[in-house]
Amino acid sequence: MANVEKSVRPDLRIAVVGLGAIGTRVVEALDRGLDGLVLSAVSVQNPEKHRSRLAGLIRPPAVLPIEALVDVADIVIECAPSRLVRSIVAPFVTNGKTAVVLSAGALLDHEDLIELAKQNGGQIVVPTGALIGLDAVTAAAVGKIHSVRMVTRKPVRGLAGAPYIVENNIDIERITEPLKIFDGTAREAAKGFPANVNVAAALSLAGIGPDRTTIEIWADPAVTRNMHRIDVDSDSARFSMSIENIPSENPKTGLITALSVIACLRKLRAPLRVGT
Ligand SMILES: NC(=O)C1=CN([C@@H]2O[C@H](COP(=O)(O)OP(=O)(O)OC[C@H]3O[C@@H](n4cnc5c(N)ncnc54)[C@H](OP(=O)(O)O)[C@@H]3O)[C@@H](O)[C@H]2O)C=CC1
Numbered sequence: 041m042a043n044v045e046k047s048v049r050p051d052l053r054i055a056v057v058g059l060g061a062i063g064t065r066v067v068e069a070l071d072r073g074l075d076g077l078v079l080s081a082v083s084v085q086n087p088e089k090h091r092s093r094l095a096g097l098i099r100p101p102a103v104l105p106i107e108a109l110v111d112v113a114d115i116v117i118e119c120a121p122s123r124l125v126r127s128i129v130a131p132f133v134t135n136g137k138t139a140v141v142l143s144a145g146a147l148l149d150h151e152d153l154i155e156l157a158k159q160n161g162g163q164i165v166v167p168t169g170a171l172i173g174l175d176a177v178t179a180a181a182v183g184k185i186h187s188v189r190m191v192t193r194k195p196v197r198g199l200a201g202a203p204y205i206v207e208n209n210i211d212i213e214r215i216t217e218p219l220k221i222f223d224g225t226a227r228e229a230a231k232g233f234p235a236n237v238n239v240a241a242a243l244s245l246a247g248i249g250p251d252r253t254t255i256e257i258w259a260d261p262a263v264t265r266n267m268h269r270i271d272v273d274s275d276s277a278r279f280s281m282s283i284e285n286i287p288s289e290n291p292k293t294g295l296i297t298a299l300s301v302i303a304c305l306r307k308l309r310a311p312l313r314v315g316t
Pocket residue numbers: 057058059060061062063083084085086087089106118119120121122124141142143144168169170171234235236238239242290292293294297
């Protein structure tokens with residue numbers, strides 16, 4: 041048999057911004073080894089807080105300011121507060137590179153980043169994150185989607201402090217029964233709940249956009265999980281999906297979110313990709 045030389049592609053260099061509930065798990069998975077990927081750098085608010093954990097990694101990455109990451113990475117993964125999205129994404133997509141965005145709600149306020157990516161050959165990737173079924177929603181969107189409706193139900197801890205709750209003086213701390221605190225569009229929800237319903241923003245970007253995707257948000261003292269139910273009606277299929285997320289150490293963030301990012305990274309170099 042002919043000796044076929046295996047073509048070797050250089051590893052993709054990954055930078056991670058934020059070492060909270062999501063970033064820490066992603067960094068650890070990269071350090072344990074994901075085919076064809078290497079963790080080159082991280083960016084955090086308080087490097088001292090993360091020093092010993094990073095030193096314990098097999099291959100400790102460089103700790104750099106956000107603006108230095110583009111020089112040492114091909115892909116940046118944003119796992120940080122939503123206000124940082126622009127500063128993280130813009131340098132990468134301007135240089136034809138990829139930015140994986142978790143704070144999906146912020147993209148609705150910075151939609152020009154998508155145009156910036158288009159003009160420069162970059163790409164913004166929004167993983168399914170804490171949600172479910174974005175493969176089916178993107179497929180249905182190739183045809184015509186009539187409606188997308190989402191209902192989110194969270195423990196009080198998963199919603200406390202959201203700007204919409206504070207601005208409207210809604211007292212959720214002492215509720216004893218489920219309380220509907222919001223009913224509106226995904227765009228309005230992203231403004232009022234920037235750290236609580238990125239899922240609604242991701243759903244809207246996959247489907248019919250932030251002004252036609254609607255969401256109800258309930259605070260429910262009886263639930264312990266972050267629960268999302270989605271109903272989609274389209275000209276190819278009608279489907280309903282629901283997920284009950286176990287909160288991570290950040291009560292707003294489901295444990296599955298970091299796993300979704302790791303699965304997304306695995307697909308980058310996998311010999312078999314399943315799902316759109
Ligand atoms: N798309 C989805 O499905 C989901 C999205 N999310 C979103 O993902 C994002 C990350 O979530 P999560 O991991 O739970 O958040 P955490 O609050 O647990 O972690 C945020 C991290 O950001 C870091 N950070 C803060 N300021 C800066 C800065 N100036 N430079 C660099 N790093 C900084 C913090 O650093 P330090 O530790 O030093 O303070 C912290 O490590 C949030 O916006 C969240 O809303 C969450 C769940 C689901």
